[in-house]
Amino acid sequence: MDHLLSIKDLTQEQLKELLSLAKKIKANPAEYRHALDGKSVVMLFEKPSLRTRVSFDIGINKLGGHCLYLDQQNGALGKREPVSDFAANISCWADAIVARTFLHSTIEGLAEHGSVPVINALSDLYHPCQGLADFLTLSEKFDDVSKVKLAYIGDGNNVTHSLMYGAALLGAKMTVVCPQGHFPDGQVVVEAQEIAAKHGGELILTSDINAIGEQDAIYTDTWISMGDGTDMVDIKAKFAPYQINTALMEKAGANYFMHCLPAYREVEATAEVVDGEGSLILQQAENRMHAQNAVLVTLLGQ
Ligand code: CP
Ligand code: NVA
DSSP: OOOBSOGGGSOHHHHHHHHHHHHHHHHOGGGGTTTTTTOEEEEEESSOOSHHHHHHHHHHHHTTOEEEEEOGGGOSTTTSSOHHHHHHHHHHHOSEEEEEOSSHHHHHHHHHHOSSOEEESOOSSOOHHHHHHHHHHHHHHOSOGGGOEEEEESOOOHHHHHHHHHHHHHTOEEEEEOOTTOOOOHHHHHHHHHHHHHTTOEEEEESOGGGOOOOSEEEEOOSSOTTOOOOHHHHHHHHGGGOBOHHHHHHHTOOEEEEOSOOOBTTTBOHHHHTSTTBOHHHHHHHHHHHHHHHHHHHHOO
């Protein structure tokens, strides 16, 4: 593993190893206190963040490393100087780059032109760190993740893509339910279905919310992602039947609700579900740090 740009770049074995290492780090943090001694990580963020920024910063600190956050004072990535110069310069001093960008191609550019590992902290296409934390969370609830039935309902987006790859690699069954015109990227669907077929998993796509079937967990995300200028009034009308509420959870027999956060209560899900007993949102948020630390130890650990 040279970088973490997308879960699709991992083998099933690598994904399982990351999840198992994350569990070890979570259970025994003292053992990894010096894993990143003397290592510096630069974090470049083009978009806002709470969970990703804080969990990387504190996580790197817990591993003995040092983290430097760069906001947009120098102008958006690629504006004041090319992405290639950004990557080459940072590689002179830092041991890794964590980047949250509008375009996935910017993250690919950092990886191509830098000489240190690059970790995708969210792009328009993928959110692999979120996906890792989510499968870590599911693996804490279910002994065999390959048997989990996961439904994603709402806007087909970066989070959906990473979940689809993760579920496919682990051989799980995933159902994606989106309004017409809001399905995940077609190429990602084809790739995820190929990966699922290889590992005994299944990926179903539908816009019929009534065809949801039995599920173990239901996942949703914001109906409008960062950088998407669509009008919420139009979106709300189109997405209303796809809101996650208690009736839907009960219909699917789903014990668990998942959301990457930030959550908009009474929009994509009711407050009753978001804050209900079966909600895994804080476990997912906590697991961001453990999953990312497993990535950092794998890429940089000594
Ligand atoms: N889930 C997530 O990535 O949260 P932030 O945007 O706050 O980092
Ligand atoms: N799909 C959301 C995820 C936020 C963590 C976005 O890209 O804004």
